[in-house]
Amino acid sequence: MIVIGLTGSIGMGKTTTAGLFSEEGIPVHDADQVVHDLYRDKAVAQAIELAFPGSVIGGEVDRRKLSENLAKNPANFKKLEAIVHPLVHERERVFLDEQKHASQPIVLLDIPLLFETGGQQRVDVIVVASCAEDIQRQRVLSRPGMTQEKLDLILSRQLPDAEKRAHADFVVDTGLGIDDARRQVKTILETLRARSSRSGKTDNA
Ligand SMILES: CC(C)(COP(=O)(O)OP(=O)(O)OC[C@H]1O[C@@H](n2cnc3c(N)ncnc32)[C@H](O)[C@@H]1O)[C@@H](O)C(=O)NCCC(=O)NCCS
Numbered sequence: 001m002i003v004i005g006l007t008g009s010i011g012m013g014k015t016t017t018a019g020l021f022s023e024e025g026i027p028v029h030d031a032d033q034v035v036h037d038l039y040r041d042k043a044v045a046q047a048i049e050l051a052f053p054g055s056v057i058g059g060e061v062d063r064r065k066l067s068e069n070l071a072k073n074p075a076n077f078k079k080l081e082a083i084v085h086p087l088v089h090e091r092e093r094v095f096l097d098e099q100k101h102a103s104q105p106i107v108l109l110d111i112p113l114l115f116e117t118g119g120q121q122r123v124d125v126i127v128v129a130s131c132a133e134d135i136q137r138q139r140v141l142s143r144p145g146m147t148q149e150k151l152d153l154i155l156s157r158q159l160p161d162a163e164k165r166a167h168a169d170f171v172v173d174t175g176l177g178i179d180d181a182r183r184q185v186k187t188i189l190e191t192l193r194a195r196s197s198r199s200g201k202t203d204n205a
């Protein structure tokens with residue numbers, strides 16, 4: 001099974017690109033989505049309320065409250081990540097086991113902090129979603145509740161885009177529109193399938 005690791009800085013188009021892989025029949029595991037789901041879990045919400053009082057509303061983690069806390073004290077990111085990341089990794093392991101049992105030839109892990117958390121070890125191929133910085137800022141700042149301060153805070157915790165691209169096996173340019181990105185994704189999959197059928201032939205020779 002080929003495990004693709006898809007990453008990219010905030011607003012670069014990871015989720016959209018993951019959706020294009022999904023359209024092509026590739027099973028996708030989305031770490032950001034897992035975090036959002038975990039925040040609705042009672043036990044997780046309790047642990048986060050203990051560490052960050054006032055960040056749980058109605059039994060669920062309120063991401064806006066949590067963001068306000070992090071903006072006041074960015075050192076708290078480490079404390080939050082220590083609670084959340086092991087749970088995300090556990091979900092990821094379960095997903096990979098399930099897909100392996102189902103004999104899926106290619107799967108995709110959408111991991112925003114792939115490089116920052118040593119995730120390169122867990123994947124076979126790295127795809128980076130990227131676009132020009134002005135497009136990225138425009139996209140992110142148009143989101144409700146997003147501020148320049150919050151964007152800068154998140155960017156300060158992410159490996160710069162140029163470094164991500166330098167370490168990628170493939171880059172999907174998401175600044176050219178959805179049809180172009182779809183074509184790029186199809187080409188990546190064709191390349192991976194051709195590679196794996198070549199290596200299959202070599203193994204059997
Ligand atoms: C900071 C939080 C509250 C902001 O929530 P919000 O709904 O506004 O944003 P969302 O979760 O959609 O993330 C937006 C972007 O920020 C990135 N981001 C999120 N957490 C982090 C982090 N710890 N370090 C760097 N970038 C991060 C995301 O990957 C994404 O690209 C939330 O992202 C969070 O709880 N993060 C901690 C968990 C984490 O590390 N997630 C990353 C993937 S496992």
Ligand SMILES: Nc1ncnc2c1ncn2[C@@H]1O[C@H](COP(=O)(O)OP(=O)(O)OP(=O)(O)O)[C@@H](O)[C@H]1O
Pocket residue numbers: 008009010011012013014015016017032112129139173174175176177178179181
């Ligand atoms: N190929 C594309 N063509 C046109 N618009 C795109 C493309 N990819 C992404 N976008 C747009 O850019 C915005 C951000 O995309 P998306 O949510 O996929 O990014 P992300 O990297 O997952 O963001 P985050 O890091 O915050 O989770 C969305 O409005 C999306 O529609």
